[in-house]
Amino acid sequence: MAKKFYATTAIDYVNGHPHLGHAYEKVMTDVLVRSRRAEGKDTYYLTGLDEHGQKVQQAARDAGMDPQAYCDDLATAWTDFTRRLQLSNDDFIRTSEKRHKEVVQAILDKLNREGHFYTAEYKGYYSARQETFLTDRDRNESGEFDEIYGDVVELSETNYYFRLGCHQQWLIDYIEANPDFIYPDYRRNEVLGFLRNNELEDLCITRPASRLNWGIPLPFDPDYVTYVWFDALTNYISAPASHGDPLICDTLGLSREGLPGLELWPADHHVIGKDIIKFHSVYWPIMLKAMGLPLPKQIIAHGWWQKEGRKISKTTGNIVDPVAVIEEWGLDAFRFYCIRELDLGPDGNWTDSGFESRYSGELANGLGNLVNRSLSMLKRYRQSVVPPVQGDLEEEATAVIDQTRAHYENLKFQSAVQSIWSLVTRVNQYIDQTAPFKLAKDPEQSGRLGEILYNTVESVRIIAVLLQPLLPDTAGKIADQLAIGGKLPILGELRWGQLPEGHVTGSPSPLFPRRDLMN
Numbered sequence: 024m025a026k027k028f029y030a031t032t033a034i035d036y037v038n039g040h041p042h043l044g045h046a047y048e049k050v051m052t053d054v055l056v057r058s059r060r061a062e063g064k065d066t067y068y069l070t071g072l073d074e075h076g077q078k079v080q081q082a083a084r085d086a087g088m089d090p091q092a093y094c095d096d097l098a099t100a101w102t103d104f105t106r107r108l109q110l111s112n113d114d115f116i117r118t119s120e121k122r123h124k125e126v127v128q129a130i131l132d133k134l135n136r137e138g139h140f141y142t143a144e145y146k147g148y149y150s151a152r153q154e155t156f157l158t159d160r161d162r163n164e165s166g167e168f169d170e171i172y173g174d175v176v177e178l179s180e181t182n183y184y185f186r187l188g189c190h191q192q193w194l195i196d197y198i199e200a201n202p203d204f205i206y207p208d209y210r211r212n213e214v215l216g217f218l219r220n221n222e223l224e225d226l227c228i229t230r231p232a233s234r235l236n237w238g239i240p241l242p243f244d245p246d247y248v249t250y251v252w253f254d255a256l257t258n259y260i261s262a263p264a265s266h267g268d269p270l271i272c273d274t275l276g277l278s279r280e281g282l283p284g285l286e287l288w289p290a291d292h293h294v295i296g297k298d299i300i301k302f303h304s305v306y307w308p309i310m311l312k313a314m315g316l317p318l319p320k321q322i323i324a325h326g327w328w329q330k331e332g333r334k335i336s337k338t339t340g341n342i343v344d345p346v347a348v349i350e351e352w353g354l355d356a357f358r359f360y361c362i363r364e365l366d367l368g369p370d371g372n373w374t375d376s377g378f379e380s381r382y383s384g385e386l387a388n389g390l391g392n393l394v395n396r397s398l399s400m401l402k403r404y405r406q407s408v409v410p411p412v413q414g415d416l417e418e419e420a421t422a423v424i425d426q427t428r429a430h431y432e433n434l435k436f437q438s439a440v441q442s443i444w445s446l447v448t449r450v451n452q453y454i455d456q457t458a459p460f461k462l463a464k465d466p467e468q469s470g471r472l473g474e475i476l477y478n479t480v481e482s483v484r485i486i487a488v489l490l491q492p493l494l495p496d497t498a499g500k501i502a503d504q505l506a507i508g509g510k511l512p513i514l515g516e517l518r519w520g521q522l523p524e525g526h527v528t529g530s531p532s533p534l535f536p537r538r539d540l541m542n
């Protein structure tokens with residue numbers, strides 16, 4: 024079996040409702056995976072939930088529920104959400120699943136045996152909300168701990184620590200030697216700056232079970248559970264291990280008997296938000312190195328969204344509810360805005376007016392109008408029968424195919440959208456300039472009319488194929504209206520002129536209803 028292209032997202036904290044930030048990351052990764060699949064690659068997409076830790080334990084207690092039952096309840100909403108977004112994920116991992124816990128415990132056992140851990144007493148500050156230890160260095164200018172830490176308590180306890188310091192130089196060398204390891208480059212420079220200027224402290228990888236028992240028990244010391252980040256990061260290999268990934272199973276000494284043996288590791292991309300880059304590009308590589316596994320090929324850190332120029336926050340009510348947007352405007356309008364508005368890397372700003380103007384400008388009047396009038400004209404003037412191949416727009420469409428593929432390949436999804444829309448705009452102009460509705464009145468112009476109709480409808484087909492990774496639903500609807508559903512070529516085989524003369528298309532129906540007609 025050949026190795027699959029394997030991409031992952033961060034796993035979301037189960038206690039909370041899916042918001043724009045979660046949706047963006049999952050849609051972005053979906054576009055990435057679908058773009059690789061559109062090139063004919065065999066892909067695997069993993070997403071899931073991070074379920075352990077103090078916050079969940081506390082929330083379950085407040086709800087008077089057992090933590091597992093509490094997580095099971097919430098997990099339904101999250102898995103529904105993946106369907107609402109039409110994610111093409113192949114697996115959905117939950118860290119409270121047996122398959123995950125077994126792998127975490129196998130890793131802990133191996134690393135413990137090989138001397139990577141030691142115990143030590145810690146005296147200091149602890150933030151239960153962030154499940155992290157703090158020092159005086161974490162205080163702000165007024166001497167307080169930031170409000171993101173919630174109530175900070177002083178405590179003294181013994182825990183297990185993972186030796187990191189001995190790997191610091193190796194990691195610096197690795198990141199320097201592999202410039203693509205962290206994307207975009209300004210995030211890579213941040214990580215390198217941090218590693219060069221700070222001495223890495225060892226990582227506390229346990230919490231006493233007396234204080235926190237909703238976690239994975241340490242296999243060699245029942246008084247402790249595993250620190251939630253050590254547990255969560257492992258999802259990227261526990262899911263492949265559960266499918267019998269040979270590299271992972273053999274390295275960790277896990278049985279592959281009866282499992283399909285999917286070859287996934289190393290991951291091609293871990294897609295995450297900029298806030299959790301240290302966990303992914305410092306702790307995770309060191310964990311993998313200690314285990315004897317190769318590193319993922321690339322960590323992609325996306326930016327954060329604001330709404331109307333202000334921080335997204337439930338407390339102030341400044342939120343974007345993706346489900347409400349999808350219900351009102353349709354899924355592809357949501358996917359389109361996410362990718363069109365924000366390049367992969369910088370921070371973005373959601374504005375309702377921007378959303379509405381992209382909807383009516385680029386989707387309804389741009390793409391929707393083009394598809395509708397191309398198919399309507401073909402129906403009216405040629406009874407939906409495709410005329411002979413003609414190439415007025417061949418050169419431009421071919422250039423757009425090449426550019427769009429390159430943008431997908433280089434993670435420039437916003438540019439891919441722009442490139443596809445340059446063709447949408449061009450074909451709309453072509454229709455305005457050639458005025459087929461006028462030519463149709465003159466029987467002597469019938470040949471020229473056929474040429475124009477071919478160019479518009481063939482461009483629409485090319486647009487549909489290029490759109491598949493971004494707007495799978497819309498691409499499917501266009502393919503159905505063209506009556507070529509199920510017959511879309513992979514991107515590498517997409518050429519002008521593949522829509523054959525004599526093919527009979529279906530009937531047009533609006534893709535993006537105009538807002539004034541929707542209510």
Ligand code: MSP
Nearest residue numbers: 033034035036044045073255256295296326327328
């Ligand atoms: N559970 C951890 C991740 C563990 S991965 C091994 C976590 N969960 S989270 O629910 O807080 O965040 C999940 C993802 O959503 C993160 O990548 C985070 O950056 C992203 N976002 C959360 N809010 C966001 C925005 N406002 N904008 C964009 N993405 C944001 O962290």
